[in-house]
Amino acid sequence: MAGVLFLAHRVPFPPDRGDRIRSHNLLKALARLGPVHVGCFGEGDAAADRALCHLAASTCIAPRTKPLALAGVEAVLSGKPVSLTAFHSRTLAAWVRETIATQAIDAIVVFSGQMGQYVPADFKGRVIIDLCDVDSAKFESYAKAGERIWLNAREARLLAAEEERLGRRADATILISKAEAALYRSRLQTPDAVAVQVIGNGIDAAFFDPAVTAPHPDLAAARGPHFVFTGQMDYRPNEQAALWVIEALLPVLRARIPQAMFHVVGRNPTAKLAAYDGAPGVRVWGSVPDVRPFIAGADSVFAPLLIARGVQNKVLEAMAMARPVVLTPEAATGIAATDGTHWLVSPPDPAMMAARIAELVSTPDVAGAIGTNARRFVRDHHAWEAMMAPLAGLIAAPRQGRRHAA
Missing domain, CATH: 3.40.50.2000 (Glycogen Phosphorylase B;)
Structure with a gap:
C-alpha cells in the first residue's frame, strides 16, 4: 500500500x-x-x-x-x-x-x-x-x-x-x-x-485487567457498596445519565441500601452535576489520571444512558475489569452479551433498577460470576x-x- x-x-x-x-x-x-x-x-x-x-x-x-x-x-x-x-x-x-x-x-x-x-x-x-x-x-x-x-x-x-x-x-x-x-x-x-x-469497538484487556489494578484507596477504605459511572461529563448523554441516577435512582436505592455511594468519574462535569458533589451518597470526582482504580473499587459499574449511539467503551472497560455492569437497553446496543450472565439490563425505571442492584449486592457470588463472565466475553469477542x-x-x-x- x-x-x-x-x-x-x-x-x-x-x-x-x-x-x-x-x-x-x-x-x-x-x-x-x-x-x-x-x-x-x-x-x-x-x-x-x-x-x-x-x-x-x-x-x-x-x-x-x-x-x-x-x-x-x-x-x-x-x-x-x-x-x-x-x-x-x-x-x-x-x-x-x-x-x-x-x-x-x-x-x-x-x-x-x-x-x-x-x-x-x-x-x-x-x-x-x-x-x-x-x-x-x-x-x-x-x-x-x-x-x-x-x-x-x-x-x-x-x-x-x-x-x-x-x-x-x-x-x-x-x-x-x-x-x-x-x-x-x-x-x-x-x-x-x-x-x-x-x-x-474493541478493548485492550491487558490494560483493563483487574489483576494489575488495585482499587482506589478512598473506595477501598469507605463503607459501601460503591457504584461508579465513567465518561466525559460535559457530553450531554453522560450528564443526563448521571443526573438521572442522582435525582431519580439513588433515593430509591439508598432507601434499600442506606450506605450506597455513587461516584461520577470523568473530566469536565457540568456545573449542575458538580453541584451534587457531597450530597448524600454522591461523589463527583471530575478528571482523574486513571479510571481503572475506580472501576476496580466498584461493587458495580452503572451505564444508565437514556440516549446512546453505538458501542459504549465505558461498558467494555468495566466488563474487562470483571465488574458487574448494570445498564439500560440503550447502553447495551452493539454488544452481544446476555442479561443475567454477562451484565444486568434494566429499563430506566428507578424501582426496577434499584431492585436488580439490591439483589446483585445481596448475592456476591452471583456478582462475581457475572464479572468473570463479562471479562471472558470481551476478551473473546472484542479484542481490538x-x-x-x-x-x-x-x-x-x-x-x-x-x-x-x-
Whole structure:
C-alpha cells in the first residue's frame, strides 16, 4: 500500500475518551499497513501532538479555535449543519489537497462524519468513511426530548442528508454495530447506493485487567457498596445519565441500601452535576489520571444512558475489569452479551433498577460470576486487533466504479 490519508476531528491521542479510543486504534491498524498521513484538529495538548507525529508519516494539526456561536452563524448562512462548520478549516483543506498532490495516496479514511467535507470530489482512490454511529438520529432524539427543538431538528435533518451524501461518495461506510448499521440504512433515501460495513469497538484487556489494578484507596477504605459511572461529563448523554441516577435512582436505592455511594468519574462535569458533589451518597470526582482504580473499587459499574449511539467503551472497560455492569437497553446496543450472565439490563425505571442492584449486592457470588463472565466475553469477542481486521480488505479492494460525489 502506497499510503493512506487519515482525517479525524480530534488528535487520536491519548486514547482516554470514547471517540479517541476508536480513532487511536483505527490509526494504529492503518499504520501497520503502510504510511499514514494524518489531518485532524488539535486542542492544545502538546504531548498528544508529539505522540501523533511519531506514528504518522506527516501531519496537519489544525487548531480548534472557532467559537460555537460563530460556527452556528456560519451554518445558518451557508445552510449547512453546525457539525460541519464547527470543523471547517481552510488550512486543513489546503493541506489535504497538497498531500494528495505530492504523496502517493491510495485511500482516504475518514473518522467521523464532520471530516467528510475534506474529501475532494475528484479523488480517484478508495474512500472509507467511519461514521461510528448515526449522529443525525442523536440530534433527532434531542429534539424529540424537547431540548432546543428547532436547532436540534435542523441539525438532524441536515446531518441526515450529509450522512447519505457521504455514504454514496464512499467505497465503504463503517458503522459501529449491526443495530447502528440497520438504523443508518433505514434513514437513507437510496440504501442500495451505499456499501455498509460493521466494525465494532474493541478493548485492550491487558490494560483493563483487574489483576494489575488495585482499587482506589478512598473506595477501598469507605463503607459501601460503591457504584461508579465513567465518561466525559460535559457530553450531554453522560450528564443526563448521571443526573438521572442522582435525582431519580439513588433515593430509591439508598432507601434499600442506606450506605450506597455513587461516584461520577470523568473530566469536565457540568456545573449542575458538580453541584451534587457531597450530597448524600454522591461523589463527583471530575478528571482523574486513571479510571481503572475506580472501576476496580466498584461493587458495580452503572451505564444508565437514556440516549446512546453505538458501542459504549465505558461498558467494555468495566466488563474487562470483571465488574458487574448494570445498564439500560440503550447502553447495551452493539454488544452481544446476555442479561443475567454477562451484565444486568434494566429499563430506566428507578424501582426496577434499584431492585436488580439490591439483589446483585445481596448475592456476591452471583456478582462475581457475572464479572468473570463479562471479562471472558470481551476478551473473546472484542479484542481490538480482531475488530480492525476487515480494514485491510476494505482499503485494498479494487474500486467498483465511481460513486456519487454529491
